[in-house]
Structure formats: structure tokens, C-alpha cells
Amino acid sequence: MKRLLVALVSVFLGAGLVAAVAVFAHATSGEPPLLVATPTGTVSTPMGEMNSASLELQVYPNNSDQVPGPSEGVNALYASQGWPFYWPSTTLQVPANSLITVTIKQYDSGGRVFNNYWAKVHGTVDGTMTVNGKTVTEVDPTRVAHTFTVHQYPESGQPYLFLSVPLPDLGGNAVGNANPYVSDPKVVTFSFMTGEPGSYVWNCEFPCGDEYQEFGGPMQQRGWMSGTLEVV
Ligand SMILES: [Cu+2]
Structure with missing residues (x-):
């Protein structure tokens, strides 16, 4: 009888611990609000008429009065430490079978990427992007601030999607959070095509x-330097 009681208590304690971990993980996850791409009509492409949509993002070096940044759950800790983040969200949704045009205003400093591969443009229409209106296929690998890199979950069974663009840095004394600190961010634009619906991470x-290797902390945190891309 005593043995049965001990076993039962252990099971209840175990279940309670699992529930507590789940509640804690949920409270600290701070999933950012969904940002849905804005439909922009149709465009003609070599593959025929296609729906199009646009997304606008910014990258800031740290939070500020002008741009509060994510602050729910574990995000409050990162906010107090002044990490860079994508804004207004990292939870993105775009339409399937469409041409998506993304504009990113970049306000941060940077440095050298570990591998020059990440200083090159991959997976966009024509393999290009524009930086302040100029068309390029790569940037100086010693002057990269961040990259926007979309890839699959490890499971297959959905359309292939890989996309990576480098965001060039600002000079040290030009870095800022938003107007009025900086009036000329690096403005990067690029387009890519979506296929059938799928779930991706970036x-x-x-x-x-x-x-x-400076790949921990906010680099893995949604709301900061990683997020999701739903093609619906
Ligand atoms: Cu980054």
C-alpha cells in the first residue's frame, strides 16, 4: 500500500512539474503579434499574372522611447540589455503563389559576417536586392549589420523556400533608433515568389x-532576431 502511495505521489509530482514548465515557457515566450503582408494587386511575371503583396520592416540597434520593441515575458530582460531587433513584428504572414516585395529600413551598425555567403543575396527574384535604390547582388562582408534569412523547418512536405539578404550597416556615428537620430537608414528592398502554403522560420x-559565437540570446528569440513566415 505504501509503495503504491509513493508511486502515485511521484506521478502527480511529475505531472505537476511538466504543467509548471509548460506554463512558464508560455509566459516567457512573448510571441509577437501577427504582421500580415499588404495586398498590392496583381503583377505580370514571366509565369503569368500573379497576386502581389508587400511587407515593411525595420531593424533597430536597441529599444527607445520612439520604438519600444518587444517587452512581454522574457523580452523584458532583452529590452533592458539593449539588443537589436526587427520591428514591428517577427511573426510574418504572406499570401501563397504571390510576388512578395519586402522593404527593410536598417538603423544599426555591424561588422564582418563569419562566412561571405551571408553577404550575398540568395533566393530573390533575379538574385538581386536594392540598397537605397541601387541594385546589388552582394554587399561588403565587413559591413553587414544583420541578415534576413528564411528557411524550412527540418520536416519536408511543403514547397522549398530559401531566401537570404544581407542588410548593410550604418557608420558608427550614424547609428540610431529612429528619427530624429537618423534620417537616412539603409533601405533594402527585394522581392521573392511564394508557392503553395507552408510554414517557415527565419x-x-x-x-x-x-x-x-554571438549566436545566443536575442538571436534565437522571436521578436528579436528570429521569427516565423507563414505562407497561406
Ligand atoms: Cu542580427
């Missing part, structure tokens, strides 16, 4: 976080 490949 992150930054510039070592802008902390811990292991």
Missing part, C-alpha cells in the same frame, strides 16, 4: 547576439 545570420 533568422539573422550576422553574429549580433551573445553567448555561443
